[in-house]
Amino acid sequence: MNALESxxxxxxxxxxxxxxxxxxxxxxxxxxxxxxxxxxxxVANRRExxxxxxxxxxxxxxxxxxxDDLSGEAMHRHGQLRALAVMIAAARGRTPPRAAESLSVSGxxxxxxxxxxxxxxxxxxxxxxxxxxxxxxxxxxxxxxxAGLVRSWPAGRLIVNAIRSGIPSPRGGEGESTx
Amino acid sequence: xxxxxxxxxxxxxxxxxxxDEVRTLALGLEADHARAGRLAGEAADCLRRGAxxxxxxxxxxxxxxxxxxxxxDAWFAPLASRYDFRDDDPLPGERLEARRRLNRDGRxxxxxxxxxxxxxxxxxxxxxxxxxxxxxxxxxxxxxxxDLFASLxxxxxxxxxxxxxxxxxxxxxxxxxxxxAAVSDQDPSDPAWTPVIGVVPLAEAEDDLAIRRFRRDGExxxxxxxxxxxRRAADAVAALAAQGATFILFPEVSAGPDAVSxxxxxLRDQAVDGPIRxxxxxxxxxxxxxxxxxxxxxDRCGRMAGSQTKLHCWDLDSDQCRSYDLRxxxxxxxxxxxxxxxxxxxxxxxxxxxxxxxxxxxxxxxGRTEPSAWIASGxxxxxxxTPVMDSGLTTERWQAKEGAASSRAGSCRVIVVNSIALSHxxxxxxxxxxxxxxxxxxxxxxxxxxxxxxxxxxxHIQCLxxxxxxxAPGYVYARWTxxxxxxxxxxxxxxPESEGDE
Numbered sequence: 200m201n202a203l204e205s206x207x208x209x210x211x212x213x214x215x216x217x218x219x220x221x222x223x224x225x226x227x228x229x230x231x232x233x234x235x236x237x238x239x240x241x242v243a244n245r246r247e248x249x250x251x252x253x254x255x256x257x258x259x260x261x262x263x264x265x266x267d268d269l270s271g272e273a274m275h276r277h278g279q280l281r282a283l284a285v286m287i288a289a290a291r292g293r294t295p296p297r298a299a300e301s302l303s304v305s306g307x308x309x310x311x312x313x314x315x316x317x318x319x320x321x322x323x324x325x326x327x328x329x330x331x332x333x334x335x336x337x338x339x340x341x342x343x344x345x346a347g348l349v350r351s352w353p354a355g356r357l358i359v360n361a362i363r364s365g366i367p368s369p370r371g372g373e374g375e376s377t378x
Numbered sequence: 379x380x381x382x383x384x385x386x387x388x389x390x391x392x393x394x395x396x397x398d399e400v401r402t403l404a405l406g407l408e409a410d411h412a413r414a415g416r417l418a419g420e421a422a423d424c425l426r427r428g429a430x431x432x433x434x435x436x437x438x439x440x441x442x443x444x445x446x447x448x449x450x451d452a453w454f455a456p457l458a459s460r461y462d463f464r465d466d467d468p469l470p471g472e473r474l475e476a477r478r479r480l481n482r483d484g485r486x487x488x489x490x491x492x493x494x495x496x497x498x499x500x501x502x503x504x505x506x507x508x509x510x511x512x513x514x515x516x517x518x519x520x521x522x523x524x525d526l527f528a529s530l531x532x533x534x535x536x537x538x539x540x541x542x543x544x545x546x547x548x549x550x551x552x553x554x555x556x557x558x559a560a561v562s563d564q565d566p567s568d569p570a571w572t573p574v575i576g577v578v579p580l581a582e583a584e585d586d587l588a589i590r591r592f593r594r595d596g597e598x599x600x601x602x603x604x605x606x607x608x609r610r611a612a613d614a615v616a617a618l619a620a621q622g623a624t625f626i627l628f629p630e631v632s633a634g635p636d637a638v639s640x641x642x643x644x645l646r647d648q649a650v651d652g653p654i655r656x657x658x659x660x661x662x663x664x665x666x667x668x669x670x671x672x673x674x675x676x677d678r679c680g681r682m683a684g685s686q687t688k689l690h691c692w693d694l695d696s697d698q699c700r701s702y703d704l705r706x707x708x709x710x711x712x713x714x715x716x717x718x719x720x721x722x723x724x725x726x727x728x729x730x731x732x733x734x735x736x737x738x739x740x741x742x743x744x745g746r747t748e749p750s751a752w753i754a755s756g757x758x759x760x761x762x763x764t765p766v767m768d769s770g771l772t773t774e775r776w777q778a779k780e781g782a783a784s785s786r787a788g789s790c791r792v793i794v795v796n797s798i799a800l801s802h803x804x805x806x807x808x809x810x811x812x813x814x815x816x817x818x819x820x821x822x823x824x825x826x827x828x829x830x831x832x833x834x835x836x837x838h839i840q841c842l843x844x845x846x847x848x849x850a851p852g853y854v855y856a857r858w859t860x861x862x863x864x865x866x867x868x869x870x871x872x873x874p875e876s877e878g879d880e
Contacts, residue, residue: 253563260561262650265679284561288731291565292501296461319411322510333832337511338569341504345461353448354414355404356514356525358507361415 204251207236211255215262218273226276234283241290249291256284296346307335308343312362315349319361380429382450382472383479383486383495389436389447390532393523399440401521407441417441421449426468444526454486454529458497460504460567484557491535494555498524498531500735500760500790501567508757508789511832522755531756533727539748542691542721551689552724553749558683562731564624564655566760573733574653576623576855577824577842578614579797580607580632587632587767587799591704591715600694600704600715601669602631602767604662608640614853615644619652621855625733627824629797630660630688630741630765631671642680649679655732656683660740660765668720673738673765675728683730686738687722690746701769703803703810725749727759734760737790741766744780744794754788764794769804771796771822773841773866778825782866785827785837791858792827798849805846821846828860836865 200208214229233256240248260280263269269277302308307329314320314328325336340360343349351360393400407414421442424432429450436446456463457476467473476486485494499507507528514525524531536550565571581587581604590601611633618626633641638661648654657676662669671688694704699712706712728736737749737759744750744764753759762784764777771777771794781792801818808816824842840863842854 250563250565253565257561257563258650261679265646265649281561284563288562288565292460292567293462294460296464319415321513323513333511333834334506337506337508337832340510341459341506342461344455345459345463345465347464351452352415352418353407353452353526353528354411355406355408356509356521357408357411358510358528359411359415 201247203248207248207251207255210236211259214276215259218263218276221270221272223272223276230276230279230283237283237287237290241287244295246291246294249287253284253287253291256280256287260284296342299346299348302343302346302348307331307339308348311336311339311343311360312348315360315362319359321354321357321359325360379472380433381475381479381486381488382425382429382432382453382469383476384488385429385433385436386447386450386530387487387489387492387495387532388433389443389450392443393447393526396440397523400444400523400526401518403440403444404521404526405518407444414445417445418449418452421445422452425449425453428469429472448526451527451529454497458499458504458529481557481559484555485533486530492532493535493553494533496531496533496555496758498527498529498756498758500729500758502734502760502791503757503789504567505569506831508829508831512789512830513833524756531758537725537749537752539689540746542689543693543716549723551722551749553727554724555727555729556684557729558731560677560683560731562655564732566732566734572858573624574622574855574857575793575824575826576618576621576626576654576853577795578611578618578626578628578632578853579795579821579823579844579849580611580614580628580637580852581605581797581799582849582852584799584802587797589702589704589803591706591712592718593706594718598706598712598715599718601718602662604632604634604637606634606636608636610852611637612640612644614851615641615654615657616648617851618853618855619644619648619654622653623855624653624655626654626657627763627765627793627795628657628659629795629823630673630767631662632660632765632767632797634662638674642676645676645678645680652678654678656730658738658763658765660767665720669718670722671717671719671740672722673740673763675736675738678732684726684728686726686740687724688719688740688743689722689725689749690742691717691719691721692742693717700811701804701807702800703807727753736761736763738762739764741768744784745776750780750784753790754784757789759788759790762788762790762792764792766794766796767800768796769801770798770818770820770843770846771825771841773825773839778839781825781827782837782839785829789829791829792825794825796823798823798844798846801846819846820844821849824854824856826856826858826860826863827866828858828863836867838863839866840864 217226263277310329350363424435487495533555588603675684677683694715696713777794785792820843826840828838838860
């Protein structure tokens with residue numbers, strides 16, 4: 200456990216203590232801090248910190264849900280914890296693709312882009328053209344699509360991929376527009 | 379305003395009505411990527427102007443109908459992706475409405491009579507589309523219209539399955555996709571997520587799971603009766619929590635009411651600081667005076683989150699009666715024995731934020747054609763869990779074959795869990811028949827299958843065992859790290875595009 204995770208844990212403990220002694224001003228302040236940390240970690244895409252925040256929010260939510268005698272005020276904070284936990288989970292369930300410059304330079308995504316400069320291809324054809332494994336190509340394509348570097352269309356049950364027009368090529372000029 | 383989800387349902391119905399023509403059309407498009415691209419481009423342009431514009435365009439020919447449905451499928455792709463899309467976002471209001479419908483109603487379509495339009499990929503498949511790395515068979519007979527869509531899947535309101543007993547007519551069961559809304563600190567869509575699976579056989583000695591026999595209507599019946607092993611169950615839950623288990627499983631009909639209560643309390647005791655997020659417990663229950671064989675799903679606090687009732691009976695033939703040493707009151711081996719349960723009439727797909735998409739097929743339900751074949755063809759679940767009551771699991775017996783087939787076809791992880799009690803009966807029968815070589819010493823209580831990631835890959839399997847003579851500590855667990863498990867050979871011939879040919 201790193202220092203920040205320990206600090207998040209203490210924040211959760213103090214929040215539960217404040218709710219337990221019905222100190223709503225402190226409880227709301229701790230919740231506000233938790234929300235601010237969650238937004239900061241989301242914006243910076245700090246995955247480990249988001250995971251630690253998810254544990255804190257769900258732990259506090261679970262602890263309150265097991266108490267039988269929650270007052271209306273305590274239930275109000277319980278609901279806020281749920282909303283925070285849902286937001287943190289939403290942030291963890293998605294990730295920004297890497298920048299186009301990074302994807303185009305090396306690794307399987309760059310090899311896929313390079314192969315697509317010869318024309319549109321399906322995943323199995325890309326496997327053959329690049330020498331990569333099917334898993335490597337299969338993992339590269341969704342990120343390339345999300346980054347806007349590759350566009351795809353269905354051909355029956357197959358999926359065809361092409362370089363998106365207007366994408367600068369590392370070899371100079373622009374990628375092909377195939378349709 | 380017509381929503382893309384509702385237009386998709388109308389187009390889907392049209393495609394199903396003309397299935398043979400759609401197959402011919404699709405095979406043609408698979409050979410003509412440029413034509414497919416032109417149709418896709420036109421359909422996407424229409425959808426940008428709204429679903430009504432696409433509906434008008436789609437009416438003039440089957441190729442447009444298919445292209446329109448596929449354009450809607452592509453429009454839903456960002457919701458099925460782990461990556462944020464940097465693309466423009468046509469119809470943002472409709473996108474919001476789609477999210478609202480899924481979270482609120484568990485479907486993208488408005489009319490529940492049509493079933494549930496949901497995302498096809500479970501949480502695991504959102505970073506890589508297995509349909510791309512293992513594309514559908516070229517064989518026209520293998521054509522399934524479901525495979526025309528990567529993002530969307532229609533869960534029908536009902537499914538035809540075999541009769542609960544041989545000789546009876548087929549029957550219809552309700553099918554339901556159920557999103558469980560809960561706070562979650564797991565991230566199953568992260569490819570690096572490695573949950574720890576714990577299995578508690580619970581019934582260890584032969585009389586921990588007595589098999590009651592009786593005659594009714596001129597036939598022999600059997601009725602498993604688990605001993606109430608609440609203390610053992612609670613200790614195992616606590617021990618697995620200490621080992622970091624994420625999901626714990628108890629086999630078919632292993633827990634009576636006291637054991638269930640003890641498991642619930644033990645889960646509650648670890649709920650705040652412990653790791654267990656869900657438990658699946660095989661129980662025997664009386665509902666309206668009739669026995670039911672069910673698996674109940676509990677959350678981290680031990681609260682009931684759902685259940686699945688067994689859909690088919692497992693009637694034993696004479697060989698099976700001999701294997702399990704089932705005799706009548708006069709000591710004669712039974713020629714057959716019927717399972718005395720009321721079968722279920724509903725099959726549920728659970729979507730759990732802490733675990734992914736889960737289907738439960740209790741014992742015989744895994745071996746029957748449906749709903750297993752439907753699950754596999756849709757490639758829709760992350761986990762298929764099968765609690766069984768049988769002699770020790772091995773990597774060769776029927777559960778391994780069925781599990782491997784489901785994992786291979788459905789691209790889902792499969793877990794089979796078993797108790798120990800019946801292996802004592804099996805060993806007694808082996809010894810009586812002089813088959814010492816078949817005697818079980820190390821009893822398989824869990825099989826874990828990791829699906830292959832491409833057509834050229836192989837599924838991986840892990841078999842977890844406990845010694846039959848002394849099954850301490852009474853539980854097994856494994857982190858889901860299939861890279862460390864043995865590979866299962868692929869029985870299918872490799873295609874020309876496989877990596878192995880390069």
